[in-house]
Amino acid sequence: MSVLAQYVPQAFINMYLPAIYAGLIVGFIATMAIAMKREEIHILILTDLVGLAMIFVVSAVGTDLAEALILPGLVVELAETLAISEILITREMRIIEQNPRRNLSKSSSLFPQPFALNMEILNTAPNFIALLLIGYGIFLTGFTGGAVAGGGIVLYALSKKARGLPVLMLDGIAGVSGISWCLWIIGFLLFFVAPQYWLLSLFLAACGLLLKVASKVGLIGLLMREDIDKE
Amino acid sequence: MSMDFVTLGGNVLGTIPLGDIVLYVSPFNLFLFAVLLGFTLLIALSKPETQIEATMHKLGNTEVTVGPKELKQRRFLSIICGIASAGAMITGDLFNFTLFMALVGILNIGIVSAVKQTTVLNSAFNYGLIAMMCSLPLFGGAAIILASTGTLSLMVLSQMPANPMVVFGAVLMLIGILGESGVAPFFASKAEMFRTAGSPYIVIIHLSSLFIIVRAVEIMLLVLW
Numbered sequence: 001m002s003v004l005a006q007y008v009p010q011a012f013i014n015m016y017l018p019a020i021y022a023g024l025i026v027g028f029i030a031t032m033a034i035a036m037k038r039e040e041i042h043i044l045i046l047t048d049l050v051g052l053a054m055i056f057v058v059s060a061v062g063t064d065l066a067e068a069l070i071l072p073g074l075v076v077e078l079a080e081t082l083a084i085s086e087i088l089i090t091r092e093m094r095i096i097e098q099n100p101r102r103n104l105s106k107s108s109s110l111f112p113q114p115f116a117l118n119m120e121i122l123n124t125a126p127n128f129i130a131l132l133l134i135g136y137g138i139f140l141t142g143f144t145g146g147a148v149a150g151g152g153i154v155l156y157a158l159s160k161k162a163r164g165l166p167v168l169m170l171d172g173i174a175g176v177s178g179i180s181w182c183l184w185i186i187g188f189l190l191f192f193v194a195p196q197y198w199l200l201s202l203f204l205a206a207c208g209l210l211l212k213v214a215s216k217v218g219l220i221g222l223l224m225r226e227d228i229d230k231e
Numbered sequence: 232m233s234m235d236f237v238t239l240g241g242n243v244l245g246t247i248p249l250g251d252i253v254l255y256v257s258p259f260n261l262f263l264f265a266v267l268l269g270f271t272l273l274i275a276l277s278k279p280e281t282q283i284e285a286t287m288h289k290l291g292n293t294e295v296t297v298g299p300k301e302l303k304q305r306r307f308l309s310i311i312c313g314i315a316s317a318g319a320m321i322t323g324d325l326f327n328f329t330l331f332m333a334l335v336g337i338l339n340i341g342i343v344s345a346v347k348q349t350t351v352l353n354s355a356f357n358y359g360l361i362a363m364m365c366s367l368p369l370f371g372g373a374a375i376i377l378a379s380t381g382t383l384s385l386m387v388l389s390q391m392p393a394n395p396m397v398v399f400g401a402v403l404m405l406i407g408i409l410g411e412s413g414v415a416p417f418f419a420s421k422a423e424m425f426r427t428a429g430s431p432y433i434v435i436i437h438l439s440s441l442f443i444i445v446r447a448v449e450i451m452l453l454v455l456w
Contacts, residue, residue, distance in 0.1 A: 016378065020371075027367045034364070040356070047363045057371035061378040069326060069377070073370045076333040077363070083340050084359035090344065091352035098349070 012062040023056030044084060051077040071147065126159030138210065145206075146213025176211055184208030246323075246386075253386055254323040259449070263320040263442055270438060271313030274306065274431050282428035295428040301345050302429060309432040312338040316439040320446055325383040328450060329373045329404075332443060336362040336411040339424070339436045346427045354423035361410050361417050369407025375400030376454065389453040401454050408447045412440035 030049040037043055054077070058069045130152040137149025187204030190197055241258040248254075279302055282295040297305075312335055319331035340359045343351055377383050379396035393401075413421035421440075425433050 020375070023367075023371065031364060034360075043360060047360050050364045050367050054367040054370050057367070058374040061374050063377075065326070065377055065383065066374060069329075069370060069374055072330050072333070073366065076330075076337065076366060079337050080340075080359060080363045080366070083337060083344065084356060084363065087340065087344050087352055087356050087359065091349055091356065094347060094349050094352065 008062050016060050016062070019060035020057055023053045023060065026056060027053035040088060044081070044088065047084075048077070048081055051081075071144070074147065126155060130156035130159070140210075146210045149210065150213055180208040180211030182208070184212065252324045252327070253384060254321060255386055256321070260321050260446075263446060264317050267313055267317040267320055267438075267442055270435070271310055271317065274313060274435060275310050277431045279306075279428070279432060280430040282430075297346075297428050302432075304345065305342055305429055305432045308338050308341045309435040312342065312435050312439055316435075316442055319443055323385050325373050325376060325385060325388065325450070325454075328446070329369055329407075332369060332408060332411050333366060335439050335443065339413070339421075339439070342432060342436060343424050343427060348427055350423055351427045354420045357420035358413055358417075358424060361413065361420065365407045365410025365417075367407070368403040369411055372400045372402070372404030372407055375403065385450065385453050393455050398455060401451055405447065405451060408443065412443050414440055414444055 027050050030046055030053060033049075034043050034046045037046060051073075054073055055070060058066055058073055060066075061069075133152030133155065134149045137145040137147070137152060139145070140148060183204050185208075187201040187206075187208060190201035190204065194201075244256045244258070244261070246253050246255050279297070281297075283292045284295055286293050315331050315334045315338065319328055319335070322328050322331065340355050340362070343355045346352065373383065376388070376397055379394060379400065380388060380391055382388060391397075409415055410417050421436075424436060427433065
């Protein structure tokens with residue numbers, strides 16, 4: 001810790017060891033819970049808890065480099081959760097294909113079937129949370145903001161798809177992605193050509209990056225839904 | 232005593248400074264990098280083999296067929312997996328190594344994600360769970376090494392004497408690498424993942440983890456000694 005002492009405030013350094021212990025203890029409790037649970041969908045959710053403990057340990061460092069570790073860590077967690085849940089769904093579908101008459105509830109905890117619930121909160125809450133995430137992402141700007149806003153778009157698309165409603169945002173999102181590239185490049189160029197307008201170019205680049213990352217994350221979520229529909 | 236690049240990988244042929252990240256090129260890294268790229272090229276060019284399975288309770292054989300669309304997706308993912316493993320071989324940065332490792336883990340799941348055999352999907356699911364749980368020691372270990380030394384560059388780390396926190400971080404990282412690549416204590420689920428058609432693409436799952444373990448040993452020696 002001696003090296004970081006000159007860059008990191010004392011308050012962060014005091015929190016370092018408790019944060020690491022907390023992260024490791026959370027990870028230990030989560031793995032114990034996984035060992036005790038037998039239902040696969042619960043195991044998947046509990047595994048995500050271990051991922052959160054990873055964020056604990058990494059963010060305990062509290063420097064810029066640590067943030068560079070946190071963002072990919074978050075993305076990796078998200079991608080792995082999505083990939084594994086897709087595998088779980090594919091497997092359940094294959095099992096049903098092979099033996100359609102089998103009673104599902106005996107062997108699996110997962111029902112790849114649409115729910116027929118009609119509740120007010122199911123319609124409004126996802127939209128509200130998505131709006132909140134997108135708003136907060138725009139407020140943050142830059143890479144982090146893009147990831148947050150993209151998460152909001154994915155949530156919106158997923159909740160719409162889950163209810164069987166059509167999502168027609170794909171073309172628009174691709175266009176936004178292109179425009180954001182231009183913003184980013186213009187910002188970068190301006191930064192070198194006219195350094196006195198650094199604030200303008202910084203905002204151009206930050207907004208471009210925000211749109212870029214948000215649309216990228218949104219696209220990934222939408223494309224994965226499209227794939228499932230084809231099956 | 233500090234273990235340097237000359238002892239482990241032969242004379243350093245040169246460094247590639249990319250701002251904060253300095254790549255070093257030694258014959259050891261270069262060899263691993265070139266072999267993986269060559270294998271990736273072979274995968275990109277080769278035609279997949281088909282699999283013949285013996286039929287239960289009968290004398291005939293059944294052919295396991297894979298659709299062209301699925302094979303295309305599998306080939307794409309295995310090429311990316313090969314490039315990611317090659318990146319892990321040449322990188323001079325602990326942080327990049329963890330990222331490449333995590334990427335290889337996801338791609339391994341992706342390659343077998345669309346197969347029809349439920350046993351393969353089952354083992355892919357179990358392997359994915361282990362890989363996700365092991366991201367805690369992988370990234371956590373790298374973060375602890377960063378916190379106790381202030382750097383993630385292997386060139387700088389190899390010159391530093393190891394303190395107890397670095398040893399702890401390195402041990403955590405090793406556990407993470409073992410789980411993410413699915414070797415030694417965690418191989419039980421991964422072994423089943425190979426038992427499907429489309430051979431040259433499937434082999435990259437095995438090859439990438441073998442190479443990454445070799446590189447991980449080098450990195451551990453550099454950090455610890």
